[in-house]
Amino acid sequence: MPVNRRAQPEAEKRAQLIAAAQKLFIREGYEATSMSRIAKAARVTPNTIYWYFKDKDALLVAVLDEMFRASRPEYQKAASLALPERYVWLVERLRKISGLIATVHNRIHESEALAQWHAGFHAKVAEYFRAGYRLKTPGGNLDAEARIIAYTIEGLVTHDLDAAATRRTCEALAARWSPPTER
Amino acid sequence: MPVNRRAQPEAEKRAQLIAAAQKLFIREGYEATSMSRIAKAARVTPNTIYWYFKDKDALLVAVLDEMFRASRPEYQKAASLALPERYVWLVERLRKISGLIATVHNRIHESEALAQWHAGFHAKVAEYFRAGYRLKTPGGNLDAEARIIAYTIEGLVTHDLDAAATRRTCEALAARWSPPTER
DNA sequence: ACCTGAACACCGTTCAAGT
DNA sequence: ACCTGAACACCGTTCAAGT
Numbered sequence: 573m574p575v576n577r578r579a580q581p582e583a584e585k586r587a588q589l590i591a592a593a594q595k596l597f598i599r600e601g602y603e604a605t606s607m608s609r610i611a612k613a614a615r616v617t618p619n620t621i622y623w624y625f626k627d628k629d630a631l632l633v634a635v636l637d638e639m640f641r642a643s644r645p646e647y648q649k650a651a652s653l654a655l656p657e658r659y660v661w662l663v664e665r666l667r668k669i670s671g672l673i674a675t676v677h678n679r680i681h682e683s684e685a686l687a688q689w690h691a692g693f694h695a696k697v698a699e700y701f702r703a704g705y706r707l708k709t710p711g712g713n714l715d716a717e718a719r720i721i722a723y724t725i726e727g728l729v730t731h732d733l734d735a736a737a738t739r740r741t742c743e744a745l746a747a748r749w750s751p752p753t754e755r
Numbered sequence: 756m757p758v759n760r761r762a763q764p765e766a767e768k769r770a771q772l773i774a775a776a777q778k779l780f781i782r783e784g785y786e787a788t789s790m791s792r793i794a795k796a797a798r799v800t801p802n803t804i805y806w807y808f809k810d811k812d813a814l815l816v817a818v819l820d821e822m823f824r825a826s827r828p829e830y831q832k833a834a835s836l837a838l839p840e841r842y843v844w845l846v847e848r849l850r851k852i853s854g855l856i857a858t859v860h861n862r863i864h865e866s867e868a869l870a871q872w873h874a875g876f877h878a879k880v881a882e883y884f885r886a887g888y889r890l891k892t893p894g895g896n897l898d899a900e901a902r903i904i905a906y907t908i909e910g911l912v913t914h915d916l917d918a919a920a921t922r923r924t925c926e927a928l929a930a931r932w933s934p935p936t937e938r
Numbered sequence: 939a940c941c942t943g944a945a946c947a948c949c950g951t952t953c954a955a956g957t
Numbered sequence: 958a959c960c961t962g963a964a965c966a967c968c969g970t971t972c973a974a975g976t
Contacts (some may be wrong), residue, residue: 575929582940603786607969617942619970628969644775671864678855678861681784683855694914715762716927723910730860731877731906737898744899765959790950800961802952821943 586624589614594635602675629683659742666729674730697722721745769807772797777818785858811867840927849912857913879903
C-alpha cells in the first residue's frame, strides 16, 4: 500500500494552499475569493483543494488557526505594554483582518466547524482574563467585565474609527482594571 | 405619458417585496435567500425585483429601514424600563435579527448603500446617548462610554450566551451610568 | 493516494422584447 | 411604465476516470 506518491509531502502542500487562501481571504475577502482563484494561486485545479479540505469553511478554519499560531510571538511581546496601549495595539492589529472576523460571525450559523473554532477562541480569551487580571472593584463580576472588554475590542475592530477616538475608548475600557497580578 | 398602469400602486408592491424579503432574510439568512425565492414569495419573476430595487443590498437596506420604523413604538415603551433591564430587553430583541446584523457588518466593504445605512444607524445611537444620559464619573469621556455600551450590546447579540450571563453583563454595563436626565 | 476534466445545480444580474 | 423569458458569467461541490 503506497503512502505517499506526491511530488511534495502532504504538510507542505497543505501549507501552500493555506498560504494562498490566507492572502486572498485577507486582501479580497472570503466571499469574493472563489475556490478557482485559490486553486490558480496554488497552481492546482479547484477540485484538488477538496482532497485536502472538506469545504471552503474548513479551509477558512485552517487559515485562522495558522494566523493565530504564527502571531503568538508578537502577542507575547505586546504583553509588556501597559493596559490601554495593549488594547490599542490589539485593535490596530485585528483591524487588518476585520473582514475575516466579520465573516466568522456571519457564517457561524451555517458552518459547524466555524462555530466550534469561534467558541474555542472566546474560551481562550476568557481564560486569559481570568489568569492574569483582577478587577479594581472587588465586588464586580469578572466574567462580565471580561466580556465587556472583549466585545468592545471587537466593536472597535469592526467599526474602524479614527485613532484618537479608538484611544479614548481603550482608556475608558482600561479604567476598571488593575495591572496583571504578579506571582 | 402614462404614469401608473399597474394592478397595484407602486408603494404597495414595494411593501410586498420588502415584506417577503424581510421574512426570508430573517428566517433563512441573507445569503441563503436567493432573489428567485423572494420573487416566488411575492409572485413575480426574479428580474421584476430589479425594477423596484437596484440590487440585493438595496433590498436589504429597505428591509432594515422598514424593520426599525415598525419597531419604534416598542422601543419607546421599553424606554420606561430601568437601565440594566432595558439593555437586556434590547439584547433579546436584537438577537432575533442577529444574523442580519452580522450580514450588515460583513457586507459593509462590498456595498456603499449598506455602509451608509450603518453609519447613519450608529450616528443615531450616539445621539440618543448624548441627549439622555450622563456619566457617573464626570471626568470620563461620554462618547467613549457610549461606544462601550453600543459595542457590548452588539457583542451580546451576536454571541448569544445564556440569560444569566447576559443579565450580569448588562448589569456591569449599567453600573457606569446615571439614569436619564430630567428636563 | 493523489489529482484532473467535465459536469451539476445553483447564483445575482442584464437585456431585448412584450404590453 | 412595468414586467417577462432567456441568457450571461459566474459559484461551490461532486464524481468517474486517470496515474
